Amino acid sequence: MKIAVCAKHVPEATAQRRLDPQTKRLDRSGEGTLNQFDVHAVEEALKLRDASGDGEVVIVSLGPERAFEAMRKALAMGADRVVLVSDEGAAGSDLVATSRILAAALEREGADLVLFGQQANDSDGAVLWAAVADRLQRPLISQVAELTHEDGKVRGKRQTEFGYDVIEAPLPAVIAVSDAINEPRYPSLKGIMGAKKKPQETVSLGDLGVSAGEAGEAGSRTVVYALSDPPARGDTVKIEDDGSGAEKIVQFLQEKKAL
Amino acid sequence: MKSLVFLEHHEGKLQQDSLGVLGKAAGLGGEVEAALLGEGVEGLASEAGKHGASRVYVADDVLLAAPLPQPRVDALESLVNEGGHDTVLFAASVLSADVAAGLAARLGAGLNWDLTDLVEEDGRLVGKRPALGDSVYVDVGWTTEPRLALIRSGTFEPAETGGSAEVEKIEPRLQDFSLAARMVEQAHEESEGPSIEDADVIVAGGRGLGGPENFALVEELAKALGGAVAATRAVVDAGWYPYAAQVGQTGKTVSPKLYVAVGISGAIQHKVGMQSSGLIVAINKDPNAPIFEYADLGVVGDLHEIVPKLTELVRARKAA
Numbered sequence: 001m002k003i004a005v006c007a008k009h010v011p012e013a014t015a016q017r018r019l020d021p022q023t024k025r026l027d028r029s030g031e032g033t034l035n036q037f038d039v040h041a042v043e044e045a046l047k048l049r050d051a052s053g054d055g056e057v058v059i060v061s062l063g064p065e066r067a068f069e070a071m072r073k074a075l076a077m078g079a080d081r082v083v084l085v086s087d088e089g090a091a092g093s094d095l096v097a098t099s100r101i102l103a104a105a106l107e108r109e110g111a112d113l114v115l116f117g118q119q120a121n122d123s124d125g126a127v128l129w130a131a132v133a134d135r136l137q138r139p140l141i142s143q144v145a146e147l148t149h150e151d152g153k154v155r156g157k158r159q160t161e162f163g164y165d166v167i168e169a170p171l172p173a174v175i176a177v178s179d180a181i182n183e184p185r186y187p188s189l190k191g192i193m194g195a196k197k198k199p200q201e202t203v204s205l206g207d208l209g210v211s212a213g214e215a216g217e218a219g220s221r222t223v224v225y226a227l228s229d230p231p232a233r234g235d236t237v238k239i240e241d242d243g244s245g246a247e248k249i250v251q252f253l254q255e256k257k258a259l
Numbered sequence: 260m261k262s263l264v265f266l267e268h269h270e271g272k273l274q275q276d277s278l279g280v281l282g283k284a285a286g287l288g289g290e291v292e293a294a295l296l297g298e299g300v301e302g303l304a305s306e307a308g309k310h311g312a313s314r315v316y317v318a319d320d321v322l323l324a325a326p327l328p329q330p331r332v333d334a335l336e337s338l339v340n341e342g343g344h345d346t347v348l349f350a351a352s353v354l355s356a357d358v359a360a361g362l363a364a365r366l367g368a369g370l371n372w373d374l375t376d377l378v379e380e381d382g383r384l385v386g387k388r389p390a391l392g393d394s395v396y397v398d399v400g401w402t403t404e405p406r407l408a409l410i411r412s413g414t415f416e417p418a419e420t421g422g423s424a425e426v427e428k429i430e431p432r433l434q435d436f437s438l439a440a441r442m443v444e445q446a447h448e449e450s451e452g453p454s455i456e457d458a459d460v461i462v463a464g465g466r467g468l469g470g471p472e473n474f475a476l477v478e479e480l481a482k483a484l485g486g487a488v489a490a491t492r493a494v495v496d497a498g499w500y501p502y503a504a505q506v507g508q509t510g511k512t513v514s515p516k517l518y519v520a521v522g523i524s525g526a527i528q529h530k531v532g533m534q535s536s537g538l539i540v541a542i543n544k545d546p547n548a549p550i551f552e553y554a555d556l557g558v559v560g561d562l563h564e565i566v567p568k569l570t571e572l573v574r575a576r577k578a579a
Contacts, residue, residue, distance in 0.1 A: 017391050024397075099364050124390070124527055127360035127372060127409075130328060134361040139439035140329060143353050143509070145496040155443065159492070160326070160353040161509050162269055163446030163502050167327070170439055180496030221369030225398040230389060238551045241560025246568035249540055250576065252556045258460075258517045258538055259484075259576060 001055040001149070001171075003045040004111035006102060006132070007038040007074060009067035010122040017122065024224040025092060026122055034070040037117030041177050042074045043184040045115050048149055055112075056080045060105050062090060062098060068200055075195035076187030082198070083109065087205045090215045097219035099131035104208035106136060113154065116176040118143070129176040139169035142176040260289030260384075263344040265335065266307055266315075267355055268295070269326070270447075273303050276350035278310045279415030283377060284348055285311030287384075292316065292342065293424070296334050298324035301426065308424030310417055315424045316342075318431050325442035328357035334431035336365050345404040346384065348377075351412050353509055359409050369401040372409040373527075392527060392549045412531055413512055455504060460486025461515045463506055463533070464494060467522020467543055467562060471499035476566045477521050483573040489513065491529055507532035522562050525550025542566065 011017055012031040020027045034042075045057045057079040059071050064086060071082045085105050093101065106114055114136070119126035133140035144156035145164070154173055158165045187195070205215050213219060239248060253259035262284045267274040284291045293312040295304055297319070304315040318334050335358065339347060347362065349355040351372065363370035376387040386399045386408055401407075455461055462484065464477040474488070481488045490500035492507050506513055508528040518536035523529060525541065525548055533539070534553065541554035542562045551557040558565060 017394075019390070019395055019397070026391075095360060095363055095370050096367055099360075122391075124373060127356050127370070130357040130360035131364035133329070134332060134364040137434070137436040139436060140357065140361075141440060142328075142357050158353070159496060159502075159509055160446060165326075165442060165446050166444040168441050168443050173440075178492070178496050180493045221363075221367065221401060221403050222371050223400045223402055225385060225400050228396045228398070230393055230396050236552065236554055236557065238546075238554075238557040238559065240546075241558050241565055243564075245542070245558040245560050245565045246572055249542075249556065249558060249565075249569055250572045252540070253517070253538075254576075256538055256555075259573065 001048060001052040001113065002109070002111045003049055003055065003057050003113045003115060004060050004106055004109050005038065005041045005045045005057060005074070005079070005115045006128070007042065007059050007061050007071060007117070008035040008120050009061065009063040009070040010035045010120060019227055021227060024227060028064070032066065032070050034073045035117060035121045037119050037121060037179050039073070039117070039184045040179045040181055041115040041117040042077055042079060043182045044147060044177050046078045047182065048113070052149070058083060058109055058111065060102065060109065061085070062101055065202065072195045073187065075198045076191040077185055078191060080198065082200045084200070084202050085205070085208065086202050087215070089205050089212050092217040092220065093215055094220035094222045095125070095127065095131055096221050097215050099128060099135055100214055100219065101205065101208065101210055102128070103132050103135035104210050105203065106132065108208065112171045114138070114174045116174070118176065118178050129174055133174035136174065139173045141167045141169055141173070143178055144175055145178045145181055147175060147177065147181065260287060260346055261342070261344050262287070262289065262291050262346040262348055263339060263342065264291065264293045264312065265347070265349045265355055265358060266293050266295045266303070267350065267352055268297060268300060268303055273306050274350060274352070275417055276352070276412050278306070278417035280348050280350045280410050281307060281310045281312055282418045282420070283410070283415045285420055287377065287379065292344070294335060294338055296323045296331050304424055304426045308422055309419045311420045311422060312424045313422065314427060316427050316429050318429050320430070322433055322438060325445060326354050327440055327442060328354055328361055329437035329440065330433045331358045332361035332365055333433045333437050334429070335362050337431055338429065339366065339405055345406065347405050347407045349409045351409040356409055359407055363407050366405060368405050368407050369403060370407040370409065371399045371401070373411050374408055375411050375414050377408065392552060393530070394552065412508060455487045455489050455506065455513055456511055458487035458513070458515050460484045460517045461489050461513055462486055462519045462521060463489035463491065463523060464500070464521050465491040465523030466493045467524070468494070474500060476562070480519065480566055480570045480573070483570045483577065484517070486515070486517070491523055520550055520554065521566060523550055524548040525553070
C-alpha cells in the first residue's frame with residue numbers, strides 16, 4: 001500500500017509566535033519543526049504500511065527549502081521519502097491555492113491513501129483535507145480516532161459533536177486523523193542516522209503544472225486587511241508551584257467566594 | 260448581498276449555531292436564503308423562516324440522510340451557481356467545515372474560518388478572526404465572490420425575526436465519488452454519564468494526567484468541590500473517559516461558576532467549550548501551555564502533587 005502523508009513545517013511551539021505587521025503573514029524566521037498533529041498521521045501511515053507487508057510512505061509538503069529539516073523527523077520515524085513543493089511563487093497561498101498545489105503533488109504520487117493530521121499548529125486550520133479530497137475526487141473521512149484497512153477499504157471512527165460515527169470508504173481515499181489515534185514512536189538513533197540518506201526531492205510549481213496565477217497571492221481568494229489586539233480580558237495570574245500551589249488555589253477560591 | 264446559509268440538523272432539530280448564523284445573515288441585510296439538505300427534513304424549513312430566511316431550498320434524498328460532507332458539496336455547488344449567492348455562511352462543526360472547504364475547492368472560492376464576527380466596513384465584508392491562540396485579531400476579507408465563511412461555534416445566539424420562508428424543493432445531482440464514503444454506524448446521543456452542562460463547578464482532566472487511572476484524582480477533587488467531571492477530546496478519543504463528559508468544539512459547551520483544568524493544555528478546540536466559565540483555574544506542568552493565557556489562576560507544577568493536596572484542603576475547609 002502506498003500512503004502519502006501531507007505534513008507541514010511550523011514554528012516551534014515554544015517560540016513566540018507573531019504575525020509580521022508588514023506582510024501580515026506568520027513570521028517563520030525562527031526555529032521550525034514538524035507540525036505535532038502531522039506526527040500522528042505519519043505514525044498511522046507507518047503502522048498501515050508495516051501491517052500490509054509492503055508499500056511506501058511518502059511525505060508531501062509545501063514550504064520553504066528549510067522545511068526539509070522538519071520533514072527529516074518523519075524520515076527518522078520510518079517514512080521512506082519526502083517530496084517538498086518549494087517555490088517562491090507559492091508563498092502566501094490560501095486554502096484554494098494550497099489545495100490546488102498539494103492536489104497536483106498528490107496526483108503525481110498516485111497514493112492509495114492520503115493522510116492528514118488534525119490541524120495545523122500555526123494557522124489552526126482544520127479544513128485542508130476536504131478541499132484536497134474534492135480536487136482529487138476521492139472519498140473523505142475526517143476527525144478519525146480509529147482507522148482500519150481491509151479488502152481495499154478503510155474504516156474510520158469519526159468524532160463529531162454528537163459522538164462517534166463509523167464510516168467506510170474504498171481506496172483510494174483521503175483521511176484526516178485525530179491526535180488521539182496513536183502514540184507516535186520516537187525516532188531511533190539508527191532511524192535518525194539513516195534519515196539523511198533517504199530520497200528528498202524538491203519540486204517547483206512548474207514541475208506540477210501549476211501556473212503562477214494559480215498559486216501564492218495571485219491564486220488566493222482571501223486577504224488579510226489588518227491586525228489588532230484582542231479585547232482586554234480580566235487579569236490572569238500564573239505562579240510556579242513551590243509546594244504551596246494547593247494552598248494558593250484555596251486562598252484564591254476563597255477571595256473570589258468560590259469556596 | 261445575497262447570502263446562502265447552510266443549515267445543519269441532527270435528530271430532527273436544526274442546530275442552534277446554524278440558526279444563530281442565519282440571524283446574523285439577516286442582520287447584515289439583503290436577501291437571505293438557506294439550504295436544508297437531508298432526508299425527511301422539509302418540516303424544519305418553517306423554523307428557518309422564523310429565524311430570518313426568506314427562502315429555504317430543501318433537498319429530500321435518502322442519499323443525503325447520513326451527515327457526510329461530499330454529497331452536500333454537490334448540492335451547494337449547483338445552488339450557488341444557479342442562485343448567484345455572493346456569500347455562503349456556515350456555523351462551524353465537523354460536518355460543515357468539510358462541506359465548506361470542499362465547496363471552496365469546487366467553486367475556486369475564498370474561505371475564511373473561525374470567524375467571531377462579520378461586518379460591513381468601507382463597503383466591503385470583513386471577517387473578524389482571532390488567531391495564534393486568540394492573541395491577535397485579524398481582519399480578513401475575500402477578493403472574489405462567492406465569499407465563504409465558517410463562524411466559530413457559539414458565536415451568534417439564535418433570535419426569532421417572526422418571518423416565514425418560501426420552500427423550494429431541489430433535486431441535486433450527486434457525483435459518484437461523493438457517494439463512495441458510506442455511513443456504517445451513525446452516532447446517537449449517549450444518555451448515560453454525568454450531566455456537566457448544568458454543573459456550577461467542573462473539574463476537567465486532560466492528557467497531562469498520564470493515564471486513565473489518574474482520573475481518580477480529578478474525580479476526588481470534583482467530589483470535594485461538589486462538582487462534575489469533564490474531559491478533553493484527546494482523553495475521550497483515547498478511551499480514558501466517556502464522550503458524554505467531553506468539553507470543547509466537538510463536545511459540550513459549559514459555563515460553570517468554577518472550572519478547574521487539570522493537565523489540560525487548553526488548545527483552541529477546548530477553549531471554545533469552556534471560555535465563558537466564571538473562574539478558570541489551571542494546573543499544568545508545561546509553563547507554555549496556552550491555558551495559562553486565559554486562566555484566572557494558573558499553577559505551573561506537578562498535578563500529582565498539587566491535586567491530592569488541594570482535595571484535602573477543600574475537604575477540610577468544607578468540614579470546618
